[in-house]
Amino acid sequence: MNDMFEMIYDAAGPKIMDDSSGVKFQQGDASEPTSKIFKLLEDASQQLYPGCDTFSKLSLIVELFQIKCLHGLSDKATDSILKLIKRALPSGETLPESFYGAKKMIQNLGLRWKSVEGQTTDGAIQGKNENKVPRKVLRYFPLKPRLQRLFVSSEIASDMTWHHDRRLKDGVLRHPADSEAWKHFDTTNPGFARDPRNVRLGLASDGVNPFGNLSVSHSTWPMIITVYNLPPWMCMKQPYCYLSLLIPGPKAPGNDIDVYLEPLIDELRELWYYGVDTFDASRKENFCMRAALLWTINDFPAYANLSGWSTKGALACPSCNKDTPSTRLKYGRKFSYMGARRFLASNHKWRSNKRDFNGEVERRPAPNILSGDDAVRQLLALGDMKFDIEGKTKDNFNARRNLKEMGIRRDLHPTYRDGRWYYPAACYSLSRDEKSKVCKFLKVVKVPNGYSSSISRWVKSEDRKINGLKSHDSHILLEQLLPLAIRGVVPSNVYDAITELSIFFKELCLKTLRVDVLDQLAAQIPITLQIRKDISTSLF
Template identity: 45%
Template sequence: MQFIEFAKEDLVHGKIRRPCKNCKVEKWFPVNVVEAHTLFKGFYKSYKKRIFHGKEDMIHRVVGSDGGNTSEGSLNNESGFDDEWIEEPVTYESDAEYDDSTKEEEAKYKKLLEASEEKLYEGCTNFSKLSFLLHLFHLKCMNHWSIESFNMLLKLILDAFPQILDFPSSFYYSKKMIKDLGLGYEKIDACPNNCMLYLGEFLEKDKCHVCGTSRWAKTKGKGGITSDPGTDTHKKGVPAKVMRYFPLIPRLKRIYMSPETAEYMRWHDTERLGEDDKKILRHPSDALAWKAFDERHRDFAFDPRSVRLGFASDGFNPYRLMNTTYSTWPVMLIPYNLPPWLCMKPSSFIFSTLIPGKASLGNDIDVYLQPLVHELKLLWTGVEAFDAFEGKKFNLHAALLWTINDFPGYAMLPGLSTKGYSACPICIDSTPSDRFGNKICYCSYRKWLPSDHPYRIQGDKFCEKYGTNEWGKAPSRPSGTDILSEQEKVEYVYGKSKAPQKKRQRGDNDNNDVQHESAFGTKRSIFFDLVYWEHNILRHNLDVMHMEKNVSENILGTLLSMDKSRDSRDDRKALENGE
C-alpha cells in the first residue's frame, strides 16, 4: 500500500507500470489493477530501485522537453536520483497501448460469444460447443473423474461423432478453451493457526510471523521445508492450509460485458415504484438502508451501474457423517442491482471465498476476508470496465451494504457477543438477563412494546424475577460509529496460538489490570476498513430460516418435553421460585 501511494505520483493517463513477478515493469495498467495483481503475485524481486515510479517531475526531467537532453546536475541535485539508475531516457508507450488490458478482455468476451453461438454439429439445437464442454467439466467435477478418464471420453466422442469439428481432444486443450470464462481462483496459503495469510510482503515467507508455525505441512519422515544456508533457494513442500479466493473485480466486469445482464443491473433505478406504492417493499432498493446509503453517498448513487452487494456465509460439513467436527466456510456475494426474480437465484450469486476447516473460525474469520475487503476498497474508488449495453467504457463502483448470517455467525463477523449475560448485539451491556438455575434467561422483553400496550401491566401472566408491570424503555440502538470507537480499543491478536486472555465479566471496569475489552465486542471488525461501513444503518441481517427452525424446535421441545427441550426440571423449579 505504501508503494502504491508512492507510485501514484507518477500517473500517466491514470496508469503506472506493473512491478509484479509476471509483468516485470514492462506493462501499463490502472492503479487499482496494479495494486490487486501485485498483492497476489508479489513484487518483481530484481526491481529494487524504483526508477519507473516516483515523482512525475523526475520523469519529465529524464525525458525533457528537448527529447531527453537533461543536465546531469538536474538529476543528481534536484530529483535525488543517481546517474547509474538511469541507463536510457524513459519513454512512454502510445495511448493505444494503455488500453491493452481492456481490449484483451473485450477480445476474450467476443471469442466466448462466438463459441457459445457455434453449434456442436450441424443441426444440433440443444448444445453449442462451449455449453457441451461445460457440461462435461461439470460431470467430471461431480463424479470425480480423473484427467485420463476425461481424455478417454473425449476420444470416444470424437471417434463416434466425426461431424463434431474443431472440438478439443484432451483435457489440456479443453481448459484452454474455457479459461477465458474467468472462473479461476487464487490459491492463498494460510497459517494453520489462522494467524495470517501469505500475501503481499509475506508472500515468500516460510513460517508465520505471529506464532512461528511452519507454512508447510509435515509428511511422514520428512520436514515441511529445507533451505540452503546463505542462499534464497528453498525446497518447498505441501502448504499446511490453503484458502481459495475467487477475485471479485473480473466477475463484476464480466456481468457488464453481456448486454442483457448489463441492462438488468439498472433495474433498481429504472423500475422505481409509483407514488402510490412507495410504502411497498418489493426489493432492497425500496428499503430505508438503501435510500440512506444513496443519500449519504450521492456520487456513488448517481450512476445506477454502481453495484450493491450483500455478504452471506455459514459453516457446513462437506464430509457429512464421515467427520462430524469439520467446518468449511464458503462466502457468497449477492448483486442486489438485479431485479428480485434474478438477484436471489443461485446462478446470480458470486462465489467469493472458500475457507477451509477443520474447526470453526470464530473471530479469526477476518484473516481470510482480507483479499475480499481489499478488492472492495478498490471498487469503492472505481475500476475501468466496459458496458456492453451502452457500448462504452465506464468507471465501475461497488459497495457492501450488509451481511446475512445466523446468530453464531453474527458473533464471528462483527465481533459482538451472542451468548452469556450480554447476548443481545443491540442491547450490549443493557441486555436484561438473569440466571435461573443453570440457565441464563432474558427477561424484561416487554419494554420493546408500545408504551400503551396492555401486556405491560399484565405482569401476572409473565414469569419475571422483578416486579409485575413493565414501564421501562427499550435501549437505544448503537450506531456504527459508536461500535467502531469502542472496538478500536480492543487489541485482538488473530490465531489460536495467542496467550489466553481474561474475558470481560459483568461489573468489570476499565481500571482493571487486564487488557481492556470493549463492551461492543472482542475485536475490531475488518468491515470497518471500508470507509462507508460505519455509516450503514443496517450492517448485519439474521437468516430467518435458522430462526424459524431452531426457535420452533426449541419451543416445541420445551412444551412437549421432547429430547430437544432446552429446560431441565431443576431449571424450571428455579424459574418458578425466582431463584
Template identity: 40%
Template sequence: MDKSWIDWADWCSKPYRAKLEDFLNFAYVNRDPSSRIYCPCRKCENRKFFEKVIVRQHLHGNGFWKKYKIWDKHGESRDGADSLHRDEMFMGSDDYMEEDMVKVLNGWTDKSFKDLLDICNESMPEGVNLPNSYYQAQKLTEDLGFTYNTVDACPNSCMLFRNEDINLDQCLICKASRWKEDGCSLVSDLGPGKRKAAKQARYFPLKPRLQRLFMSSKIATLMRWHAEKRTDDGVFRHPADSLAWKDFDKKHPSFSGDIRNVRLGLASDGFNPFRTMNIVHSTWPVILVPYNLPPMMLMKQPFIYLSVLIDGPKGPGDKIDVYLQPLIEELKELWDEGIETFDASSNQMFQMHAALLWTINDFPAYANLSGWNTKGEYACPSCNSETASIWLPNGKKFSYGSSRRFLPYDHKYRKDPRSFNGLREYRRSPTTLSGVDLLTQLQSNGILTEYRREDLQTRQMMGLEKPEKDPLKKRKHNWKKKSIFFELPYWKDNLIRHNLDVMHIEKNVCDNVLETILGVAGKSKDNISSRRDLELMGIREQYHVKRRESGSEYFDPADFEMNNDGKDKFLIALSETRMPDGSASHIARRVRLKDRSISGLKSHDNHILLQQLIPLSIRSSLPKKVVEGLIDLGKFFKVLCSKLNCAADLEEARSRIVVTLCDLEKIFPPSFFDVMEHLPIHLVQEALIAGAVQFRWMYPIERCGE
C-alpha cells in the same frame, strides 16, 4: 465493413454476389474451410449450422437476414473490433463447464477427464471444438474470465502467504509450518515441486465478474432497473425501496450519481462438502450478490458469485477476516478508483464503482463477521450492552425474556411482577447504536483486530487467543474483535451492516416451540432444571418441584405441554396434510406417530409449519391462551416474510410482536427464552431500514451451495 448490401432485393446481381463472397471470406478467416458456420439467411436466422457451400446457396436463394447488423456469430465483436477467434473461444464452452463440474464433484483424475474430452470431441458436430486436455480446458476458462488465485494460509489462520510474504515457510505469528507433514518429515524437505500447503484459500477476482454484467446489452439495461423502472410508492419490493439504500445514496452523491454503480451484499456460512456426518469438515465460501437487478433476478443462482473459498477441515472462526483481506482490498479499489467498463447497452465506456451494503449470515457467523460475541450475558448485537438477561442457576444458561422493556411506558404488563419474572419493569427500550457509535465503542475499549499482524502479535503476547483468558470479557460488552469491514471508508455510515437471518431465527423458534409443546425428552425447555429455577425466582407456584414422602421429586404437567391424546391429534393432523406441489416438502414423512415426535425438519419445513400448519393443528390440543400466542407468533412471521410490505404494516407488526412475546412469557418458563426468542423484536426494525426479507436471508445462499 459495408453492410448496406444485406438490404438489397436483387440477390442474383453481381454486386450482391461479390459482397456475399466478401462476407464468407471474413467468416472463414482462421477457420477450417470444411467447418460449419451459422447460416444468416432469412429462413435460418443463425439457428442452424451448415458448410460454406450450403450457406452460400441459402444466401443466394433466401437473402440475408436484415436484422443481423452486428456479425458477432461470424467473428465481429459488438464494439466494432474484429475478434477473429470469438466463436472458437466460446464454441462448446458451456459443454466444457458442465463436464468440468462433473470432474470436480466426482474426483476424476486429469487423465480420465482427457479421455472423456476425446470421446466428446468425436461425437460433436463439425465446427464445435472442445479442449483436447484438462490443461487446455483451464486456459479456455481463463480466456472467459473464470479464474481464481490460490493463496496458501497459516494452518491456524494467522496470515496469508502473499505479496511480500509469498516465499516464507512458516507463519510469522505462531511459527507453524506452511507445509503439510509427511510422516516424520515435512513435505517441504522433499523439494519445491512436491510441497503441499497445510491450508489454502481460493480468491475469485471481483472486478471481471462485475464487468461481465455489462457485456450483455440486456443485463446491462437491467442493471439500471432500480433507478429507471422501479415503482417508488412506499412498498418494499426491492432493496432500492429501503431506507438503507436511499440513505446511502444521500450520504454518497458521487457514487449514486451513476446509477450503473453496483451495490453488493455479502454472505458466508460453513458446509460439509462430503455430504456425510461421518466426516467432520467445514469449508467456508464467501458469496457476493449484486442488488441492481430487478426482483425476479435478485438472489438467483446466475447472479450469486463465489468470492472466497476457505479450505477445511476447520472453519476460520473469528479469523475469517484474514481470508477477506484480498476482497476488502478490491472493494476499496472499486470504491476509490473504480474500473473502466464497457456498457453494451449504450456502447460506451464508463468508470464502474461498487459498494458493499451489508452482510447476510446465520447467528454464529454473525459473530465471526461482526466481531460481537452472540453468546453470554450481552448476546443480542442490537441491544448491545443494554441486553437484558437473567442467569438461570439450574439451567446454567441465560434467559432473555425481558420483552416488557419494549412496551409503552404506561402499559399494564410493566407493573405486573407476578405473571412474569417477579419484578416490575421500568427500564426503557435499548437504543440501537449507529456504525459511528460502534466504532467509537471499539476504539474506547481498545478492541484489536484479528487480521493485522501487529494486533495478532499483541494478542499472542497478552494471551488473548482463547476467550476464557480474555480480561475484556468482564467488561460490559461482547466485543471479540474489530471487524475488517471497518476498513471500508463508508461502512460506519451504513444504517444496516449485518443482517439478522430470518430463516435461521424462524427455524430455531419453531424447533423450540415444537420440542416444548410435545415434551421431547432432552430437548424440551420444560424440565426439572427449569422448574427449580421457577422456584428460586418465587413465581408460578403451581409449576414448582414437589417431593413425595419417599424423597423423590416430581412436577405437574404444564398447560403448554400436550397430553398424549393431544399429541396424537396434532401429529395425525400433520401426517394427513397435503401441500400443493412444490410449495413444501412431504412433512408427513418427518412425523413419527409411534414416538409422538417430529424430527429431521429442514428450514423451509419450519417456515411452513410455524406460519401455516401449527396454527391450524394445535387448536384442539392446547388451551386457548397458548393457541392464541402461537397463532400470533405465526402471523408475525407471515407478515414479516411477505414479498410486499409497507411501513404501516411493519409498524403494526412491531407493536404486536412485543405483546405476543410478553404473552408467551406469561405461559412458558424463562428457560424457553433463549436469544432466538428475543431476536424477533429486532427483525421488524431491520425490515423498516433494509427492506424486503427475501433479499436478506440465507435461503438462496444455502440452496446455491446444495
C-alpha cells in the same frame, strides 16, 4: 455444444448473445473482460474439426479438465493426453500446444483458487506444512469479472438500472431499494448513488454438509454474493447469486472466518474505492463500475462469526449491546434474558406487572440503535477480549430451581417428596397423545403443487418427531400449518401466542410490504414475545 454455451452463460450471465441492437463490437470498443467473454464464445462455437458436432475446441478442454480433477491426474499426464489427442485429430492445430496453453484458454471461465496462508487463533492455518503443501486451500472465485459480465448483454445492462429507472415508488416495499437502509446509504454516499449502474451487493453464508448425511459432522461454508440492482424477479435467481468463497471443512471456521474472508474483502475494497473499468452494452460506453456491500444475510450463530459480536453469554443481544439485561442463573449456570418489556410503550400496563415477569417494575426505555462508528469504537476498545460462554437454555430441573430461587412462577416450582424431585409440566408441553395428534395432522395435510415439498414424508408418526425439513418447508410449517396443527391441542393462551408469532413471520416474509404494516408489527411483537415468555420457561 449447447452445454458449453450454458457454462459460459453461468460464468458471464445469460443472454450474452441475445443483443437485439445487432451492433457488433469493434476492436477497442469493449473492455478487456468483455473481449475475453467473446473469445470464449468464439472457442465454444469452433468445431474441433470440420463436421464435428459433438465437441468444440472449448468443450473438449473443459471435459479434459474434469477428468483430470476427478481422477487426480498430474499436469504432466494431462499434458501427454492432450498431445496424443492433438496428434489423433485430423485438424489438431485447433487445440493448444500444451496443458499450460489449455489452462490459459479456460481461465476466463473463472475457475481459479487461492491458497490460504493466514494465522488463525488455533493455528489451523499457518502457511504450508513440511512438504510445502498448503494446510488448507480456499476456493475463491473473483467477483469483478462476473460483475463486469453483467453489462456485456444490453438487456441485462439495462436491467442493472431497474431500481432507479423503472421501480414503482408508491410506498410499498417490493425491492431492497424501497427500504430505509438503501435510502440512507444513498443519502450518506451521494457520489456512489449518482450512477445507478454502481452495484449493490448482499452477502449470505452458512455451514452446509456437502455429503448429505446428518450423522457426519462436517461443515463447509459457501459465501454467496447477491446482486440487488436487478428487478426482484431476477435478483434472487441462480445466475445472479455468485459463489464467491468456498471455505473447506471438516470444521466450521468460527471466529477465524476473517482469515478466509481476506481475498473477498480486498476485492470489495477495490470495488468501493477505485472501481473497475466496465463496458456498458446498453449505452455502448465504458464507465467506472463501483460496488458496495449493503448487508449480510445469516442466522444468529453465523451472525456472531461474521460480525464479531458474540450472540451468547452476558451480552448476547446485538440490539441491546452493552446494556443487555442478562442474569446468570445459580443452578443451571446459564443466562436468562428478561428485559424485553423495555421495548413496550412507556405507559404499557405490563411494565408495572411484577408478579407475572421477573418481580421488578420495568422503567428503562428501549436501547438506542448502535451506529457503525459506535461499533468500530467498541471493537477498538475491546482489543483481544472475547465472550465465550457455552450453554443453551432448557426447561429442565435446574431451570425450575432457578425460578424458585428468583421467587417467580410459583406454579412451576419443583417439589421434593418421597425421595424424588417433581415439577409440573409447562402449559405448552404436549403429552404423547397430543404429539400423535399433531403428527397425524401433518402426515395427512395436502398442499398445492409447488407450494412446498412433501412435508408428510418428514413426519415420523411412530416416534412423534419431525426432522429433515428444508428451510422453505420450515417457513411453511411455522407460518401456515402449525396454528392449524395445534388448534384444540394446546391451551388457548399458548395457541394465541404461537398463532401471533406465525402471523408476524407470515407478514414479514411477504413479497411486498407496507411501512404502516411494519410499524404495526413492530408495536405488536413485544407484546407477543411477552405472552410467549409468560407461558414458557425455556428461556431459563
